[in-house]
Amino acid sequence: MIEFTAILAWPFLLAGAFFFIAGTLGVLRFPDIYSRLHAVTKADTLGLGLTVIGLGLLSGSLRTTLLMILVWLLVMASGATACQLLARYERERPQVEDENGGR
Amino acid sequence: MLWLISLLLLTVMASMVRVVVGPTRADRLLAIQLFGTAGTAVLLMMAYLWGQPALIDAALIIALLAAVITSALVQFLRREHHD
């Protein structure tokens, strides 16, 4: 039984790592701030969720799994809110400012 | 598992580039959010790998603080435009 869950866990962990890589690629390659916001707050949060599922399967302890799910919920809420906040900040910012000057 | 953690660290390292090139302040703040999420994942994996449940608490705190920092910094940055 334990071995079965361990085998089941690895695809989740690998998929989690995949989404982290995807998120970073998005941050590096996407053309503007709004699309980059999506890359971090969505792909990385999903990556964390898959990692949590994988680790929960591996650990086999209900308490640990629930704690980790709590962490994930917090990160999800934080990611969604941070995305909105940063996008609004960027839209509100006076656009006349020089992009590279004084920052 | 350790390879996986190293892989995550590598992605964190790559996204440092975004802090350097920007171009906007929101981009750099976004990097903090990314560091928070990836750091949480790394801590959770370490907690499992070395059997240290205290690191899950640390992950919880990093997640909370990343959220606080991003929100607080947005408020600080907005202030400068309202002068």
Next chain:
Amino acid sequence: MAVVDWVYDGLLALLVLGLAAGALYSLSLYRAVVFYIALGLVLALVWARLGAPDLALAEAAIGAGLTGVLLLSALKHQPNKARLMGWPWLPGLTGIAILLLLIMMVKAVWGLPQGMAAVGQAALLAVPESGVEHPVTAVLLNFRAWDTLLEVLVVLLALLALRQLTLPDETFPDAWPLLLAWSRLLAPLSLLLGIYLLWRGADAPGGAFQSGALIAAGLLMLRLVGLSPALPWSRFGVRLSILIGPTIFLLAAMATASLGAGWLAFPPDWSKALILLIEVAATTSIAISLALLVGSDSRELNQ
């Protein structure tokens, strides 16, 4: 050590060095602050790697969280470009000094015996008598309570020093409803986590400084979005909660010195209760002091 250990440790070390270099050499102060916060987060990972979850918690809460916000609030009063120092010989001199220091440190570390030192073993053996189960808490509040007392006093001194300065007025724009709702969720959550850390401190990593920093972060969040006014120094309760930690600590020290075995040598039957009392009082003081350090009410100060 397997290859993967080297890869992993090497990546962590490179990351720390890169972020530190970024924080030091960024030409824009804002960028430097962002690097610094990220450095704090990665340092927490390094402490976790070294098997010190207590330090990981402290570094995340104080190093990354609170210091980052403190630096950013100071940024407002600085010119936007970092200025280079006027002394051209300074970098070279610093470089030589650091090189000498590095050589000394490498020599010192090279001579260390492998495994646990005798002092560490003596401390671990004495943990059951300390009144708490977690070794780090036992060391901080029983065996080396002196250090912790002085640390609590340092926070108090910093706050008193800040009050001598005249700060420019701080006003924040009206927060968006989204931010208001989010901080209504975040602030109680940090309070809850802070109390949880304090509670766990007896038998697991956690403690007064980490917990105080988290509670301060919650208070600060409320202040930034305008949900709570700045804590007024004129209010008796605020001053009381700033002073209660050092006071109780000093009272305990004096009581043990005059009635018991000596300065801060807790009697074993009482030590659990005493440590708990001191921890709660110190957390209150640290939380309120840190919140005041970062988000102090300048209008009141300028009067």
